[in-house]
Amino acid sequence: MSLTNASPEQAASAARLASRKLAVLENSDRNDALTAIHDALLGAKATVLEANARDLEVANKAVTSGQLSQSLVKRLDLGKKGKYEDMLQGILDVRGLDDPLGKVDYRTLLDDGLVLERKSSPIGVLLIIFEARPEVIANIASLAIKSGNAAILKGGKESIESFKAIATIVSEALTKSKVPNDAIQLVQTRDAIAPLLKLDQYIDLVIPRGGNELVRSVKDGTTIPVMGHADGLCSTYLRADCETEMAVNILLDAKLSYPAACNSVETLLVDQDALESKFVPVAEALVAKGVELRCDELSKKALSKLSSEQLSKVKDATDEDYNTEYLDSILAVKTIPTQSSAETSLVLAVAHINAHSSGHTDAILTTNSGIAEQFLASVDSAGVFWNTSTRMADGQRFGFGTEVGISTNKIHARGPVGLEGLTIYRWLIRGSGQISTAYGSSGKQWKHERLPAGSDEWVAQDAEELKLLREHRSNKGLSNGH
Amino acid sequence: MSLTNASPEQAASAARLASRKLAVLENSDRNDALTAIHDALLGAKATVLEANARDLEVANKAVTSGQLSQSLVKRLDLGKKGKYEDMLQGILDVRGLDDPLGKVDYRTLLDDGLVLERKSSPIGVLLIIFEARPEVIANIASLAIKSGNAAILKGGKESIESFKAIATIVSEALTKSKVPNDAIQLVQTRDAIAPLLKLDQYIDLVIPRGGNELVRSVKDGTTIPVMGHADGLCSTYLRADCETEMAVNILLDAKLSYPAACNSVETLLVDQDALESKFVPVAEALVAKGVELRCDELSKKALSKLSSEQLSKVKDATDEDYNTEYLDSILAVKTIPTQSSAETSLVLAVAHINAHSSGHTDAILTTNSGIAEQFLASVDSAGVFWNTSTRMADGQRFGFGTEVGISTNKIHARGPVGLEGLTIYRWLIRGSGQISTAYGSSGKQWKHERLPAGSDEWVAQDAEELKLLREHRSNKGLSNGH
Known part of the structure; x- marks a missing residue:
């Protein structure tokens, strides 16, 4: 790894060359590099946290003067209980995963002595642009190395001290490994993002890790494919036949366990016949924890028996609320009016989600398995969940070790992206002299027999x-x- | 299917709505639609060819006046022996393929009663922009319907009559099927491309089917992901230990069976010690068929004993030749100088390919399986072939029925793209009330047990x-x- 003041073009072309060397390393060599990074970061915890404390000091001043949000400071803080250890554990988890490279998942006998196979390979060079979270450096470096990809990392100015400290430690650790030094580039040049986004001859994929504004500006400024999500507008659909206690627990978790996270619930859809029995207890539990509810007319009416203190947290929803990712202790509530059949309500709820959600993660709470399966089949989001919290949408929870991010793209990788999302494949043919013109209407027939992969x-x-x-x-x- | 004069926005939003209905149709319903399209096009062959003849008449005039290339006219001609039948057979082949939707290729027990699965789904709405080939309408419509995707097709003015005829027939055929009429939109509005490329709220993927210029202008004009290839600069690496007759046959096929195709060979790399024994007979065979060779100094020298007539087809290569996709009967030749070991020559050849090829398809001709495997492992192209022609890179030849195109992208789909490249997945979780905060360092442990898919x-x-x-x-x- 190099912490570089090189020009964007120098950094990217060096990463490209290094990516070819990294791509053909053995899994054991890539794992050794992860061990080295882990051990170095474990030994240097105090140094990293000192640097992080300097970033936090600057950030806290900016919060006082209103230039930064409190949630950004939270994301910046590496000293928060367990966060540093989680980062270290993530490196080991990634190391322990199966080698994602060289897997043949498709094999066809085209003709005798002519075998086609599809083999997993690294993508090439990744550009990761991140804002506040300094632990991203360790996560991304691990995933990139394990998947055989070179990576260029460009961090935000808020985490500059943490960034430099981690980069220096990781860089030193990697010199003892077979991973080429240029395979992980930490660019600290100012104003490097715009020029990096033009370098499509060297960079294969951009992953912005940050807010809506960052993601949109990245998408607008590049012809390189961009993986990630601008918005995380997740919804949960509450039906009358769900279990009340389960619904309360799930919605508290989905709204409050980390309101600033992209997988937190932002919209609650409630069947009209579930308002009294299910929505009222859910609303009471949420309000008791300080959540503000933005209700439509019917759902607000259902809460009329709440105390005036409770009602102070209940507001009127506007249309805009159903398109808003609050990232805060606020929840929009919309009633699905009673229909002639349970299926029709479902269709309306699904239509609302497909029109308003950001395609991140949406959930249904019901004991009716037929309705649940219809929901699972019809909602067009990266994650569609039944009787659990939208917060489950996470690479670590999915068993990927860690993630480079969550994608709402409709191609390549959707949802939490781990190692597999950082690979692509190549088509290999081993032949024995066959030519294309020998086949076809007047010639030989293709065998096209699928072989075991x-x-x-x-x-x-x-x-x-x-x-x-x-x-x-x-x-x-x-x-x-x- | 509708042949529409609607505005780009109307067409795209109607396609979006239709895509949700198409996505949940049964495979048998999607197959019935393909049968209807096939039968209608079979019955209306004369009508389509008459329309095509009108396009050809205009195009031939444009060739005479130098406005169009002869190769474009070739691509436009639906009456060419077997082309119409191939188009019809392609529809039946696609129909006969496994349903690409609803496949679960990954399943994990996250915890008791909490199962994660990854299920294949349609991408949503495709925009296909094509130039001359009118048969693309039938290919793309079949692949889109079978994979549950809505498609917006926009053709070039050269094929307007063929386009209208095919569209009308297909549109009528689809009214008898369950596929919504708006699922396949044929836009004939002028100047529709630029506005369509802005509609990223409705369109999920753009597939340009045409020349380099079209692909680049599409990429520059959109934030929607683009799948395809701008260039097809394929190379073949000739070693001294290959079989001479095989090398001659393969290179004749790779260069001459369809010089205008993206998978034709454009650069020949020859080991210095193969110049006399292998390159000379290959060059004689190519020159005899009218191929012009653009040689470096060493390879030109090897041909000094050729007749003056033969030598009239041998020119000097410039650096630019090794970056040129001729799409014509021209081949660039570069010598890999003799090295201390066979591996070192291979490394140089691979380095040349990784630096100059367009990542489409590259091949090696050798009897040395160790060298071949190293080549297969090291070349970073969508297709890497051993002892066969680069022309094998084709969806029909790969057993995909037909293809929407060949992708040199580094994400999602690479090489010939059939049904699978038109699908993505959704992550489904079936839970029983689990919440995210119950897990982690102080709580329950994840099981993360892989289940059969x-x-x-x-x-x-x-x-x-x-x-x-x-x-x-x-x-x-x-x-x-x-």
Whole structure:
């Protein structure tokens, strides 16, 4: 890793060259580099936290003078209980994951002696632009190295001291590994973002980690593909047949466990026939914890028996509320009017979500499995959940070790993005002289026979197992599956 | 399908709404629509070819006056032997493929009663901008419908008559199916492209099907992800140990079977020690078929014994030649100087390819399997082939039925893009009240146990098979594979 004052072009072209070397390293070499980073950051905790304290001091002054938000300071604080340890654990978790490279997930016999396979490979060079969270450096560096990608990191000025401290430590740690020094570039040049975004000949993917404004400005300023999300407008749909205590617990978790997070719930949809029985207890629990509710007419009316103190937290919703990501202790509430059938209510709720949500994560609370499955099938968001909190949308919770971010893109990677989202594939053909014009209407026929996939070593074993499976299936009168 | 004069915004918002209906249709309904399109186009061949003849007449005049290239006219001609039948067969091939939707390729037990799965889904709304090839309408409509995506098609003025004829027939055919009429929109409004490219709230992916200039202008004009390739600069690396006859056949196929195609070879890399034995016969065969060779000094020198007539086709290469996609009967030739070892030559050839190729398809001709595997591992292109023609890079040849195009993107889909490249996934969780704050350092531990994937019906069967597999493996002392 190098903490560089190089020009954006120098940094990017060096990263490109290094990416080719990194791409062909063994998994054990990439893992050794992660061990080195982990051990170095473990040993230097005090140094990093001192640097972080300097960033926090500046940030807190900016909060006092109204230039920065309190939630940014929270994200900046590496000293918060368990945060540094989580960062270290994340590196080990990533190290422990299967090698994402060299996996063959598709193999076809095109013709005798002509085999096509699809093999996972690194994307190449990533550009990660982040704002306040300094632990992102360790997360991203781990994921990038494990997935064989070079990365250029550009941090915000709020975390500059933490950034420099972590970068110096990681850089030193990497010199003892086989990962090329230029594979992870930490750019501290001022005004580097705009020129970096023009370098599509070197950079393959941009991942902005920050607020809506950052993401939009990145998207507008580049022809490089951008992965991430501008908004996290998540909703939860509450039905009369759900369990009250479960609904209360889930919505408290979804709204309050981290209101500034992208996966917090922002809109609550309530069936009209659930207003009295389910919404009132949910609202009481939320209000008791200080949540402000922005209600439509019907849902507000359902709360008329609340105390005047409670009612001070209940406001009228405008149309804008259903398009707003509050990132705060506020929840918009909308009633789905009673319909002739349960399915029709569902259709309305789904239509609201598909029109208003940001395609991040949406949930349904119900005991009716038929309705739940319809919801799971119809909502077009990266995450669609049944009877759990939208806050579950997270790479660590999904078992990815850590994540580079959550994507609301409609291509490549959606939802929490871990190692797999940082890989792509190449199509390999091993032939024996075949030419294209030999095939077709007047020539030879393609065989197009799907072969077992898996790693190369795995194939011989697969072949035997496939035979066994087929025998087993035919003994049981089962079909062949695929 | 509607052939529309609607505004770009109307067309795109109607496509968006229709996409949600199309996304939840059964595979059988989507297949029925393909049958209807096939039958209608089969019955109306004469009508379509008459319209196509009118386009050809205009185009041929434009060629005479130098406004259009001959290769464009070739692409426009639907009457060319077998082309119409290939188009019809492509629809049936796509129909016959497995349903790409609803496939669960990843499933994790997060905790008891909390199951995560990743399920394939349509992307949403595609915008396809194409130039001359009118058969693209049938290909794209089939792939879009089968993959559950709405599509907006905008054709070039050269194919306007063919476009209108095909669109009218397909539109009528679709009225008898369950596919919503607005799911396939054929926009004939003039100057619609620039406004369509701004509609990122409705359109999820743009696929330009045309020349370099079209692709670049699309990329520069939109924040919507673009899938495709601007250039197809493919190379082939010729080594002394390859079989001469095979090399000649493969290079004739790669250069001449369709010089205007993106997967034709444009650069030949030759090891110095292969110049006499392999390059000379290859060059003679190519020159005899009218190919012009643009050679570096060493390779030109190797051809000094050719006749003066043959030598009239041998020119000097400039640096620019190694960055040029000729789309014509021209081939750039570069010598890889003799190195101390076979591996070092390979490294130089790979470095040339990674620096100059467009990441489309590159091939090696050798009998040395160790060298071939190193090449397959190191070249960073969508397709990397051994002992076969770069022309194999094609969706139909890969067994995809047909393709929406070939992608040199580094994310989402690379190489020939069929149905799978038109899908994405959603993460579904089925829970029973779990909340995020219950887990972590002080709470419950995640289970993160990988479960068998496959369709829902497949799971029960999988469970039994997995048990059997594990028994089988443990009996044999084998590891568990993944």
